[in-house]
Amino acid sequence: MLILDLLQTILLWKAELENYLPGTGPGSSVGGYQCSPDSIKTLLPAGSKVLYASHYQADATFTPPKEHNAGAFRASSFVLPRSACVFQANLTLPGDTQHSVGVVLPDDWNGRFMTAGNGGFSGSVSWGSVVDAAWYGFAAISTNTGHESSGAEWAYQNEEALKNWGYRAMHNAVVNGKSLTENYYGKDISYSYYRGCSAGGKQGLKEVEMFPNDFDGVIAGAPAWWTTRLQLWNMIVGIWNSPADSPHHLSNEHLGLLAQEVIRQCDPQDGVKDNMVMDPSACDFRPEELMCGDDATDKSTCLNPQQVKTVHKLHSDWVEDGKFIFPHLTMSSEYDWRGLVAAPANLGTDYVKWMLQLGGNWTWEDWNADLIKLSDELNPGNATADNYDLSPFYNKGGKLIHYHGWSDWSIATGSSIYFYDQVTAALQPKGIDLDDFYRFFLVPGMGHCAGTSDLMNAPWAFAGDGQSSRFGKDGSVHSVPGYEDARHDVVLAMMNWVENGTSPDELIATKFVNDRDPQQGVYRQRPLCVHPAQAQYKGTGDINAADSWECKKP
Numbered sequence: 168m169l170i171l172d173l174l175q176t177i178l179l180w181k182a183e184l185e186n187y188l189p190g191t192g193p194g195s196s197v198g199g200y201q202c203s204p205d206s207i208k209t210l211l212p213a214g215s216k217v218l219y220a221s222h223y224q225a226d227a228t229f230t231p232p233k234e235h236n237a238g239a240f241r242a243s244s245f246v247l248p249r250s251a252c253v254f255q256a257n258l259t260l261p262g263d264t265q266h267s268v269g270v271v272l273p274d275d276w277n278g279r280f281m282t283a284g285n286g287g288f289s290g291s292v293s294w295g296s297v298v299d300a301a302w303y304g305f306a307a308i309s310t311n312t313g314h315e316s317s318g319a320e321w322a323y324q325n326e327e328a329l330k331n332w333g334y335r336a337m338h339n340a341v342v343n344g345k346s347l348t349e350n351y352y353g354k355d356i357s358y359s360y361y362r363g364c365s366a367g368g369k370q371g372l373k374e375v376e377m378f379p380n381d382f383d384g385v386i387a388g389a390p391a392w393w394t395t396r397l398q399l400w401n402m403i404v405g406i407w408n409s410p411a412d413s414p415h416h417l418s419n420e421h422l423g424l425l426a427q428e429v430i431r432q433c434d435p436q437d438g439v440k441d442n443m444v445m446d447p448s449a450c451d452f453r454p455e456e457l458m459c460g461d462d463a464t465d466k467s468t469c470l471n472p473q474q475v476k477t478v479h480k481l482h483s484d485w486v487e488d489g490k491f492i493f494p495h496l497t498m499s500s501e502y503d504w505r506g507l508v509a510a511p512a513n514l515g516t517d518y519v520k521w522m523l524q525l526g527g528n529w530t531w532e533d534w535n536a537d538l539i540k541l542s543d544e545l546n547p548g549n550a551t552a553d554n555y556d557l558s559p560f561y562n563k564g565g566k567l568i569h570y571h572g573w574s575d576w577s578i579a580t581g582s583s584i585y586f587y588d589q590v591t592a593a594l595q596p597k598g599i600d601l602d603d604f605y606r607f608f609l610v611p612g613m614g615h616c617a618g619t620s621d622l623m624n625a626p627w628a629f630a631g632d633g634q635s636s637r638f639g640k641d642g643s644v645h646s647v648p649g650y651e652d653a654r655h656d657v658v659l660a661m662m663n664w665v666e667n668g669t670s671p672d673e674l675i676a677t678k679f680v681n682d683r684d685p686q687q688g689v690y691r692q693r694p695l696c697v698h699p700a701q702a703q704y705k706g707t708g709d710i711n712a713a714d715s716w717e718c719k720k721p
């Protein structure tokens with residue numbers, strides 16, 4: 168996702184410069200407020216700075232100004248789905264620090280509030296997600312969490328900045344976002360929601376744990392919740408596959424081969440041959456089938472014994488001194504391992520340098536297992552969302568939808584299963600049935616937050632955070648085109664749960680023939696089931712039709 172976003176940003180960079188269309192300026196007046204910097208300033212706490220504020224007509228293009236979105240790997244141009252007031256402001260935080268927030272306030276407001284999460288180490292307002300929320304009619308906010316960068320150097324010897332990133336900026340954005348929204352419209356917010364994936368999934372869980380009153384409904388995708396372990400694992404998997412000229416290194420070519428072999432072996436094991444691995448945990452995969460000896464003439468079409476060992480290592484939990492550290496990559500995630508294991512990931516090395524405070528001269532060659540203890544002890548910014556007792560959120564009536572792609576190559580899917588199991592262990596003794604407020608969906612064949620490989624073409628679209636940016640070219644496509652309802656769109660499903668008490672027993676995921684042009688039609692749809700239920704083929708009917716499948720508990 169990060170890499171794709173980065174590519175997308177670079178591609179849009181040029182178009183953006185040529186395409187800057189300012190808003191139509193202050194004009195609309197809602198609840199007595201003009202959409203102007205002076206008027207907006209009166210809605211914010213003392214010490215806030217309004218960086219800009221303009222009113223836009225529906226279908227106008229909003230381009231977040233570069234000077235205020237310097238670290239914005241997500242910033243490009245966005246088509247406003249409704250006429251709205253758009254502004255960015257800096258709010259103060261403790262220790263003489265500040266964070267930036269981006270806000271969209273639609274003229275025809277649906278009465279609800281939506282907060283969007285971040286990606287990577289944050290460092291930019293998630294404008295795409297905020298604009299997407301406006302499509303539904305939400306008043307929406309996102310924060311850069313207090314820094315403008317995609318790296319982590321800002322965290323060096325900066326405890327306040329770490330806390331801002333860890334949880335403080337998000338909570339401050341929610342509290343102030345709610346009050347400015349109510350004052351702007353002169354009406355109370357009816358319901359408050361959250362949607363985020365990756366880092367954003369973690370931010371959602373962190374909010375549930377620390378500030379259970381912030382939201383009525385939280386949608387957390389592929390959460391990077393176990394910060395202290397995840398960032399080290401991010402790096403260690405690359406170390407296991409390094410250096411690139413060693414015999415045990417899996418090149419991109421070999422990873423492609425491996426991805427194909429996993430589908431070949433694992434797809435039929437679930438009973439339906441459809442290029443999808445429905446339950447990766449149940450696949451008995453043997454990489455040895457790809458093995459060739461040192462005398463093989465074409466080594467690009469097979470794996471040597473050392474490479475097979477690397478595959479086994481990546482498919483196994485990370486264990487040190489007999490202690491479980493982090494779950495393994497799942498079968499069917501291999502197609503994009505190149506994004507993770509080509510070299511030790513920057514997210515991991517940056518984490519050690521700047522968040523564990525070992526400094527800019529640290530390199531991955533300095534790795535030693537004592538860093539795990541240091542990371543657990545420091546827990547920089549208290550970012551890790553590992554308070555599994557979600558009972559305060561449950562008790563106040565909050566609802567949580569959590570999802571994770573079974574083929575996630577960026578954050579091991581097992582970390583979500585682990586989280587769910589820990590919450591179960593914390594709440595069952597209290598007599599709380601998780602199904603009453605927390606539903607966890609595993610998404611077969613989906614990668615990190617969105618998308619699938621060409622090998623699988625698995626249904627992955629259900630309006631999770633960031634997903635709509637994969638449709639069309641200019642951010643003007645929203646929800647799941649043609650299926651904007653509570654069965655197919657997780658935001659609408661969450662609203663139906665919170666507001667009508669109708670719980671989502673399944674969600675339907677969609678794969679379009681061509682995701683960039685959904686008008687070409689649907690390739691296939693399939694139900695996503697509430698964990699631990701899984702979708703099973705009924706035995707008759709088109710395997711690409713959702714109705715041919717049902718959710719069954721194992």
Ligand SMILES: *[C@@H]1O[C@H](CO)[C@@H](O)[C@H](O)[C@H]1NC(C)=O
Pocket residue numbers: 216218257265266267311312313314315
């Ligand atoms: C707004 O805050 C960001 C940090 O979140 C900072 O980098 C930027 O310089 C601030 N802008 C102004 C105008 O103070």
Ligand SMILES: *[C@@H]1O[C@H](CO)[C@@H](O)[C@H](O)[C@H]1NC(C)=O
Pocket residue numbers: 526527528
């Ligand atoms: C890296 O090492 C150099 C030379 O020893 C030193 O001058 C510099 O301060 C170090 N940088 C950091 C960020 O620790």
Ligand SMILES: *[C@@H]1O[C@H](CO)[C@@H](O)[C@H](O)[C@H]1NC(C)=O
Pocket residue numbers: 373376377549551552553554
């Ligand atoms: C750290 O975060 C957890 C929730 O993840 C919370 O329960 C705990 O109180 C926080 N600790 C501090 C010192 O803020």
Ligand SMILES: *[C@@H]1O[C@H](CO)[C@@H](O)[C@H](O)[C@H]1NC(C)=O
Pocket residue numbers: 653659662663664666667
């Ligand atoms: C609540 O249910 C009604 C009746 O089915 C429906 O029209 C409405 O859209 C639902 N509200 C939400 C937020 O889903």
